[in-house]
Amino acid sequence: MYTERRYGYWTTINWSRRGFFFGVFTSLVALGCYFVVGAKCFFVPWQPVLLVGTALAFYLGFKNNASYDRLWEARKIWGAIINNSRSFAAMVLGFVTNLHAPDSVSEKELHAIKRRLIFRHLAWLTCLRYQLRTPRKWEHTEETERFNKYFPNLKTPELHVKMDEVLQEFLSAEEMADLEGKSNKATQVLTAQTLDLQHLRERGLLDDFRHMELQKFVSMMYDEQGKSERIKNFPFPRQYATVPLLLIKFMSFLLPFALIEDFEKVGPNFVWMIIPFNGIVTWVFILMEMIGDYSENPFEGTYNDVPISNISRTIEIDLKEMLREAKIPEPLQPVDGMLM
Structure with missing residues (x-):
């Protein structure tokens, strides 16, 4: 997650510069046809270009909305995990008592039981975030090299610590x-957590009502895990992810042939101006496509992800403070404006 107010201009241009270079390439192809074969053979009227551009703009809007929905749903899931984790820990601290136990246990043992349950919850959180960081074929696994190059001080914990x-x-x-x-x-x-809660019920350290309430929160964790896995394991439909880029490339090849005639009217030397103009137009469309593309997979561990490492650390701090632990980890801090 990027934590500054906005991305820098150079960062944005550097990230998406390939779109501009592709537009330059298609312009050179058009100019090659113009000078080698002849001008009149390659003029294209504006109407088909406008139709393709309009359809493409609507398509990109749909794709970006759908991609943002996946990103925001992931953030809401982990927001629920924060709330449920705090509630679960509070219930453990308040519900596990000698009140209904036929054989009372010491306060030290009670604290050890509570600590075991809460620490096991943190273990579940750890397993989940590591599983969500596991690369998938459709994710931007090639970004790792670029990520390390441009942000050498930023390390995704799940990719660098076993x-x-x-x-x-x-x-x-x-x-x-x-x-x-x-x-x-x-x-x-979570299965081990369920069995442990049942064992505590059998010992009388939990009554039926309290046992059911705690088990309800374990079930909620299963729900949030399943929702996270659905986003992780089911990619944004590939047909919707593929077509916009193909249309952008098609339009980038088509647009210079529509620009040639207009620039030729200004003057013969102005024909070369289609290179920067087509490059900029192509760059704008590819930039919009990339924004949606990099929002599709909110757990892959790159710039625009849901910061599950930071969220997990926040939960760990809260729960350890509730346990009155002596050793409390420090919150994760943004590095180069990035928070993982």
């Missing part, structure tokens, strides 16, 4: 071993 190293703080060695080889570790952690 998940097991993080989980060691939250799970016992036995639970860590149980996760080995599991394809969906986040699901297994």
